[in-house]
Amino acid sequence: MEKLEEKLGYTFRDRSLLENALTHSSYANENKSLGLQSNERLEFLGDSVLGMVTADYLFRTHPDLPEGDLTRTRAALVCEGSLVEVAHQLELGSYLKLGKGEDAGGGRERPSIVADAVEAVLAAVYLDGGIGSARKIIQKFILDREEEKGGSRDYKTALQELVQRESGQVLTYRLIGSNGPDHAKVFQVEVDLNGAPVGGGEGHSKKEAEQNAAKAAIEKLSH
Structure with missing residues:
Protein backbone atom coordinates (compact mmCIF):
# COMPACT_ATOMS: atom_id res chain seq x y z
CA MET A 1 0.00 0.00 0.00
CA GLU A 2 2.87 2.38 0.74
CA LYS A 3 4.10 2.00 -2.84
CA LEU A 4 0.68 2.90 -4.18
CA GLU A 5 0.53 5.93 -1.89
CA GLU A 6 3.95 6.99 -3.18
CA LYS A 7 2.75 6.76 -6.77
CA LEU A 8 -0.39 8.71 -5.92
CA GLY A 9 1.59 11.31 -3.99
CA TYR A 10 -0.90 11.02 -1.15
CA THR A 11 -0.73 9.34 2.28
CA PHE A 12 -4.03 8.22 3.77
CA ARG A 13 -4.96 9.07 7.34
CA ASP A 14 -7.64 6.36 7.17
CA ARG A 15 -6.06 3.47 5.27
CA SER A 16 -9.36 1.52 5.35
CA LEU A 17 -10.75 3.91 2.72
CA LEU A 18 -8.00 2.85 0.30
CA GLU A 19 -8.57 -0.82 1.20
CA ASN A 20 -12.26 -0.36 0.40
CA ALA A 21 -11.46 1.34 -2.93
CA LEU A 22 -9.44 -1.70 -3.99
CA ARG A 41 -20.29 3.05 -3.68
CA LEU A 42 -16.90 4.75 -3.80
CA GLU A 43 -16.87 4.36 -7.59
CA PHE A 44 -20.23 6.19 -7.73
CA LEU A 45 -18.85 9.09 -5.67
CA GLY A 46 -15.52 9.17 -7.51
CA ASP A 47 -17.27 9.47 -10.86
CA SER A 48 -18.94 12.68 -9.66
CA VAL A 49 -15.79 14.07 -8.05
CA LEU A 50 -13.82 13.46 -11.26
CA GLY A 51 -16.55 14.99 -13.43
CA MET A 52 -16.88 18.10 -11.24
CA VAL A 53 -13.14 18.75 -10.95
CA THR A 54 -12.68 18.26 -14.70
CA ALA A 55 -15.64 20.51 -15.56
CA ASP A 56 -14.35 23.22 -13.19
CA TYR A 57 -10.88 23.02 -14.73
CA LEU A 58 -12.17 23.25 -18.31
CA PHE A 59 -14.55 26.09 -17.45
CA ARG A 60 -11.72 28.14 -15.93
CA THR A 61 -8.96 27.36 -18.45
CA HIS A 62 -11.03 27.57 -21.66
CA PRO A 63 -13.21 30.69 -21.30
CA ASP A 64 -13.91 30.80 -25.05
CA LEU A 65 -15.05 27.18 -25.52
CA PRO A 66 -18.81 26.74 -26.08
CA GLU A 67 -20.83 24.30 -23.96
CA GLY A 68 -20.80 21.54 -26.58
CA ASP A 69 -17.00 21.56 -26.86
CA LEU A 70 -16.63 21.62 -23.07
CA THR A 71 -18.93 18.61 -22.79
CA ARG A 72 -17.04 16.62 -25.46
CA THR A 73 -13.65 17.47 -23.95
CA ARG A 74 -14.78 16.48 -20.46
CA ALA A 75 -16.16 13.19 -21.82
CA ALA A 76 -12.83 12.40 -23.48
CA LEU A 77 -10.88 13.21 -20.31
CA VAL A 78 -12.98 11.03 -18.00
CA CYS A 79 -13.68 8.15 -20.40
CA GLU A 80 -12.75 4.56 -19.63
CA GLY A 81 -9.68 4.66 -21.87
CA SER A 82 -8.28 7.66 -20.01
CA LEU A 83 -8.86 6.00 -16.63
CA VAL A 84 -7.28 2.74 -17.83
CA GLU A 85 -4.12 4.71 -18.66
CA VAL A 86 -4.09 6.09 -15.11
CA ALA A 87 -4.59 2.59 -13.70
CA HIS A 88 -1.64 1.29 -15.71
CA GLN A 89 0.52 4.19 -14.54
CA LEU A 90 -0.33 3.35 -10.92
CA GLU A 91 -0.11 -0.41 -11.57
CA LEU A 92 -3.48 -0.46 -9.83
CA GLY A 93 -4.42 -3.93 -11.05
CA SER A 94 -1.76 -5.53 -8.86
CA TYR A 95 -3.33 -4.04 -5.71
CA LEU A 96 -6.93 -5.09 -6.37
CA LYS A 97 -8.73 -7.61 -4.19
CA LEU A 98 -10.57 -9.86 -6.63
CA GLY A 99 -12.59 -13.03 -6.28
CA LYS A 100 -10.79 -16.19 -7.41
CA GLY A 101 -12.81 -16.55 -10.61
CA GLU A 102 -12.41 -12.89 -11.58
CA ASP A 103 -8.69 -13.01 -10.83
CA ALA A 104 -8.22 -16.20 -12.88
CA GLY A 105 -10.20 -14.67 -15.74
CA GLY A 106 -7.81 -11.72 -16.10
CA GLY A 107 -9.74 -9.24 -14.01
CA ARG A 108 -6.60 -7.31 -13.06
CA GLU A 109 -6.31 -6.18 -16.68
CA ARG A 110 -10.01 -5.81 -17.43
CA PRO A 111 -10.53 -2.17 -18.52
CA SER A 112 -13.90 -1.74 -16.78
CA ILE A 113 -12.58 -3.06 -13.45
CA VAL A 114 -9.39 -0.98 -13.31
CA ALA A 115 -11.16 2.17 -14.57
CA ASP A 116 -13.81 1.79 -11.85
CA ALA A 117 -11.05 1.28 -9.28
CA VAL A 118 -9.45 4.59 -10.30
CA GLU A 119 -12.75 6.36 -9.60
CA ALA A 120 -13.04 4.54 -6.26
CA VAL A 121 -9.52 5.61 -5.26
CA LEU A 122 -10.33 9.23 -6.15
CA ALA A 123 -13.39 9.04 -3.91
CA ALA A 124 -11.28 7.55 -1.11
CA VAL A 125 -8.82 10.46 -1.39
CA TYR A 126 -11.72 12.93 -1.41
CA ILE A 138 -6.79 14.44 -10.94
CA GLN A 139 -4.62 17.33 -12.13
CA LYS A 140 -1.46 15.22 -12.01
CA PHE A 141 -2.73 12.05 -13.67
CA ILE A 142 -5.44 13.28 -16.05
CA LEU A 143 -5.51 17.02 -16.70
CA ASP A 144 -1.76 17.70 -16.92
CA ARG A 145 -1.18 14.62 -19.06
CA GLU A 146 -3.84 15.68 -21.55
CA GLU A 147 -2.28 19.14 -21.76
CA GLU A 148 1.04 17.53 -22.63
CA LYS A 149 -0.70 15.64 -25.42
CA GLY A 150 -1.98 18.93 -26.76
CA GLY A 151 -5.39 18.60 -25.18
CA SER A 152 -8.04 15.99 -25.53
CA LEU A 171 -17.88 9.02 -43.61
CA THR A 172 -18.27 5.41 -42.47
CA TYR A 173 -16.51 3.49 -39.69
CA ARG A 174 -15.90 -0.24 -40.15
CA LEU A 175 -14.75 -2.77 -37.59
CA ILE A 176 -12.11 -4.75 -39.52
CA GLY A 177 -10.84 -7.02 -36.76
CA SER A 178 -10.07 -7.68 -33.13
CA ASN A 179 -7.53 -9.73 -31.23
CA GLY A 180 -6.54 -10.65 -27.70
CA PRO A 181 -8.44 -12.32 -24.85
CA ASP A 182 -11.92 -11.11 -23.89
CA HIS A 183 -10.68 -9.16 -20.88
CA ALA A 184 -8.07 -7.24 -22.92
CA LYS A 185 -9.42 -7.27 -26.45
CA VAL A 186 -8.03 -4.80 -28.99
CA PHE A 187 -10.32 -3.62 -31.80
CA GLN A 188 -9.21 -2.41 -35.25
CA VAL A 189 -11.38 0.12 -37.04
CA GLU A 190 -11.07 1.71 -40.48
CA VAL A 191 -12.73 4.97 -41.46
CA ASP A 192 -13.75 5.44 -45.11
CA LEU A 193 -14.49 8.68 -46.93
CA ASN A 194 -16.86 8.13 -49.86
CA GLY A 195 -15.96 4.42 -49.77
CA ALA A 196 -12.17 4.88 -49.76
CA PRO A 197 -10.11 4.22 -46.59
CA VAL A 198 -8.56 7.37 -45.10
CA GLY A 199 -7.46 6.17 -41.67
CA GLY A 200 -7.22 3.27 -39.26
CA GLY A 201 -6.94 2.91 -35.51
CA GLU A 202 -6.88 0.48 -32.61
CA GLY A 203 -8.33 0.65 -29.11
CA HIS A 204 -9.57 -1.34 -26.13
CA SER A 205 -13.12 -0.37 -27.11
CA LYS A 206 -14.75 0.22 -30.49
CA LYS A 215 -7.30 11.12 -35.66
CA ALA A 216 -5.24 9.27 -38.30
CA ALA A 217 -7.66 10.42 -41.01
CA ILE A 218 -7.40 14.06 -39.90
CA GLU A 219 -3.60 13.88 -40.07
CA LYS A 220 -3.75 12.36 -43.56
CA LEU A 221 -6.36 14.75 -44.95
CA SER A 222 -4.73 17.83 -43.44
CA HIS A 223 -1.43 17.27 -45.28
Missing part, protein backbone atom coordinates in the same frame (compact mmCIF):
# COMPACT_ATOMS: atom_id res chain seq x y z
CA THR A 23 -12.07 -4.30 -3.01
CA HIS A 24 -13.99 -5.60 -6.03
CA SER A 25 -17.51 -6.93 -5.58
CA SER A 26 -16.35 -10.44 -6.53
CA TYR A 27 -13.97 -10.49 -3.54
CA ALA A 28 -16.57 -9.04 -1.15
CA ASN A 29 -19.11 -11.67 -2.28
CA GLU A 30 -16.66 -14.54 -1.81
CA ASN A 31 -15.68 -13.32 1.66
CA LYS A 32 -19.02 -12.31 3.18
CA SER A 33 -17.91 -13.55 6.60
CA LEU A 34 -15.40 -10.67 6.68
CA GLY A 35 -18.20 -8.13 6.28
CA LEU A 36 -16.35 -6.28 3.52
CA GLN A 37 -18.01 -3.66 1.35
CA SER A 38 -17.17 -3.53 -2.35
CA ASN A 39 -15.80 -0.39 -3.99
CA GLU A 40 -19.02 0.25 -5.95
CA LEU A 127 -13.24 11.43 1.75
CA ASP A 128 -9.87 11.22 3.49
CA GLY A 129 -8.35 14.54 2.53
CA GLY A 130 -11.02 16.70 0.92
CA ILE A 131 -11.59 18.06 -2.56
CA GLY A 132 -8.19 19.78 -2.67
CA SER A 133 -6.34 16.47 -2.31
CA ALA A 134 -8.53 14.81 -4.94
CA ARG A 135 -8.04 17.77 -7.29
CA LYS A 136 -4.24 17.48 -7.06
CA ILE A 137 -4.32 13.82 -8.09
CA ARG A 153 -10.20 16.12 -28.63
CA ASP A 154 -13.24 14.47 -30.04
CA TYR A 155 -11.57 13.41 -33.29
CA LYS A 156 -14.73 11.96 -34.84
CA THR A 157 -16.50 15.32 -34.56
CA ALA A 158 -13.40 17.15 -35.81
CA LEU A 159 -13.16 14.83 -38.83
CA GLN A 160 -16.86 15.31 -39.60
CA GLU A 161 -16.39 19.09 -39.52
CA LEU A 162 -13.32 18.80 -41.77
CA VAL A 163 -14.99 16.78 -44.52
CA GLN A 164 -18.22 18.79 -44.40
CA ARG A 165 -16.40 21.73 -45.92
CA GLU A 166 -17.37 20.06 -49.19
CA SER A 167 -20.93 18.89 -49.74
CA GLY A 168 -21.87 15.25 -50.30
CA GLN A 169 -19.06 13.74 -48.23
CA VAL A 170 -19.90 10.43 -46.51
CA LYS A 207 -15.25 3.88 -29.56
CA GLU A 208 -11.57 4.32 -28.74
CA ALA A 209 -10.57 2.61 -32.00
CA GLU A 210 -12.93 4.89 -33.95
CA GLN A 211 -11.43 7.98 -32.30
CA ASN A 212 -7.91 6.84 -33.17
CA ALA A 213 -8.97 6.08 -36.76
CA ALA A 214 -10.50 9.55 -37.03
